[in-house]
Amino acid sequence: MxxxxxxxxxxxxxxxxxxxxxxxxxxxxxDDNVIDALKEVLNSQIVEKRRARRWKIFFRFxxxxxxxxxxxxxxxxxxxxxxxxxxxxxIIRMQGTIGAESEIDANEYVPLFDEIYADQSTxxxxxxxxxxxxxxxxxxxxxxxxxxxxxxxxxxxxxxAVEDMAASGGxxxxxxxxxxxxxxxxxxxxxxxxxxxxxxxELIEKIGVKRRLFTAGENKAFLDPFSPMTEQxxxxxxxxxxxxxxxxINAVKEGRGDRLQDDPQMFTGMVFTGAQAVRxxxxxxxxxxxxxxxxxxxxxxxxxxxxxxxxxxxVAKQLGVELSAGVKSLLFDVR
Numbered sequence: 001m002x003x004x005x006x007x008x009x010x011x012x013x014x015x016x017x018x019x020x021x022x023x024x025x026x027x028x029x030x031d032d033n034v035i036d037a038l039k040e041v042l043n044s045q046i047v048e049k050r051r052a053r054r055w056k057i058f059f060r061f062x063x064x065x066x067x068x069x070x071x072x073x074x075x076x077x078x079x080x081x082x083x084x085x086x087x088x089x090x091i092i093r094m095q096g097t098i099g100a101e102s103e104i105d106a107n108e109y110v111p112l113f114d115e116i117y118a119d120q121s122t123x124x125x126x127x128x129x130x131x132x133x134x135x136x137x138x139x140x141x142x143x144x145x146x147x148x149x150x151x152x153x154x155x156x157x158x159x160x161a162v163e164d165m166a167a168s169g170g171x172x173x174x175x176x177x178x179x180x181x182x183x184x185x186x187x188x189x190x191x192x193x194x195x196x197x198x199x200x201x202e203l204i205e206k207i208g209v210k211r212r213l214f215t216a217g218e219n220k221a222f223l224d225p226f227s228p229m230t231e232q233x234x235x236x237x238x239x240x241x242x243x244x245x246x247x248x249i250n251a252v253k254e255g256r257g258d259r260l261q262d263d264p265q266m267f268t269g270m271v272f273t274g275a276q277a278v279r280x281x282x283x284x285x286x287x288x289x290x291x292x293x294x295x296x297x298x299x300x301x302x303x304x305x306x307x308x309x310x311x312x313x314x315v316a317k318q319l320g321v322e323l324s325a326g327v328k329s330l331l332f333d334v335r
Contacts, residue, residue, distance in 0.1 A: 089124040089293070089300040090116040098134030098142075098169040106138040108307035110145050116305060117149050117156070123300055125158045127177065128289050133168025133190065136244050143251050146176035159296075161289040162186045167271055171282070172248055175255035181287035182274035188282050191252060192269025193245045195237070201228045256281060 092112055096103025116122050133139070150158055160166065160177040165187035174180050182188055204211060204226055211226045222233035249267050253260065260266070260281040277283035293302060 086121060086301045087123045087299070088119070088121045088303040089126055089297040090119070090122050091126045091128065091289075091302055091304050092116075093128040093130075093304075093306065094170070094173065095128070095130040095163075098131060098138050098173075100135065100138065102134060102138075104131060104134070104138070104142075105307070106141040106145075109142055112305045112307065113145050113149060117153060119303070121301075122156060122303070124156060124297055126289060126292060126297065127158070127160045127174070128163065129160050129166045129170055129174050130163040131167070131170030131173075132165055133170050133172070136169060136172070136193065136248065139169030139172035140247065140251070142173045143176045143255070146173070147255070150176070150178065159292060161287065161292060162188060162274065162283070163288070168192070172251060175252045177255070179285075180277075180283045181285050181292065182277055182283040183288060184273065184275040184286055186274035186277070186283075187271050188274060188277035189266070189272045190269055191245075191248055191267050193241045193248065194269070195241055197223060198225050199228065200225050252282075259284070 092109070094104050094109070098104040098106075100107070116125060146158055149156075157179065158177045159179045159181065160174040162174065162180065162182040163186065166174045166180075166182075167187055167190040171189055171191065201211075213221055213224060213227060215221050219233055219236070221227060222229055222237065245267075252267075261279070263280040266280060266282070272280065272282060274283060274286065278285060
């Protein structure tokens with residue numbers, strides 16, 4: 001068999017064609033592998049996103065259930081506090097200033113006394129008092145309500161346990177109780193009335209300012225700080241304060257009776273320590289709320305009464321207390 005140059009060229013072409021076909025096939029396989037890899041990556045990303053979405057939905061439901069649980073717990077706690085099947089001692093906490101929309105608002109506390117005496121299981125009333133005073137009107141209302149219920153239910157004793165203070169309006173209310181217990185360092189009394197202000201009429205005159213004030217009634221603006229007060233206005237306003245003071249004095253005498261000692265400072269607005277108050281008759285003995293629950297009221301079930309709060313206010317307050325406690329604990333741990 002003969003071999004020539006033409007045959008060699010043909011063989012070379014055949015080999016090149018075969019190599020090209022193999023290269024194309026290899027490239028095609030490579031492209032398929034890349035596409036498959038991309039598909040796997042995309043599928044894995046989709047799966048991860050789905051998982052993340054599921055976990056997000058899961059935690060949202062968890063948060064929702066926790067929030068609902070807190071609401072239910074708040075309602076159940078309120079119901080437990082208000083419901084008592086056994087003989088009970090009703091406990092009311094009065095802390096803060098007295099007046100409309102203040103911590104101790106007669107509009108909120110009077111209904112509590114109505115509930116307490118409507119409950120046939122009530123055998124005693126314990127008021128935890130810690131107030132510097134406030135409105136003589138709201139103080140007088142609460143004093144009168146306690147006195148009325150004492151007269152109507154003489155077998156249900158009312159005891160006030162003073163913490164830091166029962167001053168001014170706080171003592172006005174406390175004086176209506178059958179018994180007042182104090183700590184030896186408590187602040188008690190301040191049986192007086194105060195009205196403060198200032199007069200700047202001469203000041204604005206010196207700086208060249210003229211006051212324009214229009215009234216109907218000559219005494220309508222007698223408390224205006226930029227107008228001088230007349231002698232008649234001073235006497236009239238002092239008469240108002242004196243009468244309010246006398247109402248306070250009468251209430252204390254009615255509530256304390258012959259337990260009051262002859263102390264010339266008693267109705268001057270002076271504040272006394274708990275020890276002094278026991279000696280002059282403004283208080284009866286030393287003690288505190290928990291001590292009374294462990295001794296005098298040991299056989300009674302405590303039933304706590306507090307002004308109504310909206311559910312969201314209860315939750316917010318509870319969360320605030322827990323957050324505050326957590327921050328406080330963290331600060332002390334850091335120290």
